[in-house]
Amino acid sequence: MEYLVTMTTRVPDGTTEREVAEVRAREAAHSRELAARGRLLRLWRPPLEPGEWRSIGLFDDAGPDALERTLAAMPLRVWRTDVPTELARHPADPGPGGVPVAADSEEYLVTFAVDVPSGTRPESPAESKRVRDMAAEGYLIRLWTLSGGGRAIGLWQAPGAGRLREILRSLPMAGWRPVDTVPLTRHPSDPAQVT
Template sequence: MEYLVTMTTRVPDGTTEREVAEVRAREAAHSRELAARRRLLRLWRPPLGPGEWRSIGLFDDEGPDALERTLAAMPLRVWRTDVPAELAPHPADPGRGEVPIAADSEEYLVTFVADMPSGTGPGSPAESKRVRDMAAGGHLIRLWTLPGGGRGIGLWQAPGAGRLREILRSLPMAGRSTVDTVPLTRHPSDPAQVT
């Protein structure tokens, strides 16, 4: 099962820079081990405010308990809180590793909350075809459904935010769903290969 985990770290007051550097080095080494075991698939940084220290990770684990064990074993967990979201397969997901990550593009997590009449939602033939076209064009990397019905989240790439807006406006469900876009920056420990 795949999970999107928002990880927020708060270093306690009085912690030395050396202690922080040591824990971060252990975290990076452990992230490489998780990637080698195919538990950590991707790692990003969302936009950060002053003093914030957050990451978003895409994990693959055997279930919620196994994911908790994986997260608890990470060195930064001593200072970090994790909020996982279970991802369910979307019928139009291009599939893991099917769409290459382009070096000249920016990545975005886009959450859709559908408000559509029956037969026109994310699973409609027109929407499915357009989503397949977006994957074939290298814009949609992955697509999942979220718990709660009518909610989906996709990992998209585009040369910039303006181009991504154009792409999203071209979807048949545009204007009939609420869209939340989070720009992502690749984390230094991201295991993904960029082409």
């Protein structure tokens, strides 16, 4: 099962820079091990406030208990809280490795909440085709459904926020899908291969 995990770190007052550097170095080494075992698939930083430490990780684990064991074994967990979100594969997901991460593009997490007028089909063939076209064109990297019905989250890439807005507006059901977009920067420990 795949999970998006928002990881927020709060270093206690009085912690020395040396202690922080040691824990971060162990965390980076452990992240490489998790990536080699196929547990950590991606790692990003969302927009941060000054002094804030947050990361978003894409993990693959056997279930919630296994994920908790994986997260608990990470060195930064001593100062970190984790909020996992279970992901279910969307029928239009290009799949892991289906769309390469481009070095000249920016990545975004885009959450869609479907608000379709009553009497209208919630998923149209034109929408499904356009989403698949976006993956074929290299814009949509991954797509998942979220619990609660009518919500999906996608990992997109584009040469900038303006281009991403154009891409999302081109979806046939764009007017019925309020979106929340989070720009991402690659974390230094991100295991993704960039082309």
